[in-house]
Amino acid sequence: MQIHVLASGSTGNAIFVDMDDTKILIDAGISARRIKQSLDAIGAKIEDIDGVLVTHEHRDHVNGLPTLLKKYRLPAYACPDTWQAMYCRAELPDDCCLSLADSLDIGKIKVEPFSISHDAADPVGFRLYAGGNKVSIATDLGFVTPTVKGALALSDVLVLESNHDIDMLKNGKYPWPLKKRIMSNRGHLANTDAGWTLARLARKAHTHVFLAHLSRENNRPELAETTVADILTNQGCKLGQDITLHLTYPEQISGLSRNTK
Ligand SMILES: [Zn+2]
């Protein structure tokens, strides 16, 4: 099993997952050229991608889709309302734009989307199952609903939003309406939200967590990591054993390879 967060944050998101030899891309918010270069760098081929899953229509998640789908004819899956709300939908080849079902199989990966609370048409996170492993992805969400908590439980690998430090956001230079939007129930998760979500989650013995979608303006990678780590340690979690934290970056690949059980 391999997970590589190719890019993360408001300038573009893309995650590559390889489970049981099935290869999936989650979101294509960076250019197709950069996706190809990133995959080359980790020894994967863009032509081998079995499907693209789209979480929601915001540009930082779909900007690379037109070229990616036109050039490589990859099947892409999104909720019908997401397709409808997508600014670049008219540019996409119709036969590549497929509807996301409650559950679907792409190769050997079973994909189960779940609803998240965010200011988009029908935003989702994903659970991916293959070879006895579970990978869950939840970025761009204002708060963690019971549905999300249930969906993330007992994952082997989690990609979870840790968008901002609440004080940096409050004291920062963003205009108040934007601060309010980010802090709202349909905005983005704070570092403390990520920490408490992980602390309260039903977990497997060893969980790997990628802290994702960090704000450049209102967060720092080290701050996200220490905030989450402090909450987990205070709650009796052994870091590096119970949970291993990984950071993600806007312009740097962050990955993990694990032998499948
Ligand atoms: Zn986003």
Ligand SMILES: [Zn+2]
């Ligand atoms: Zn978004």
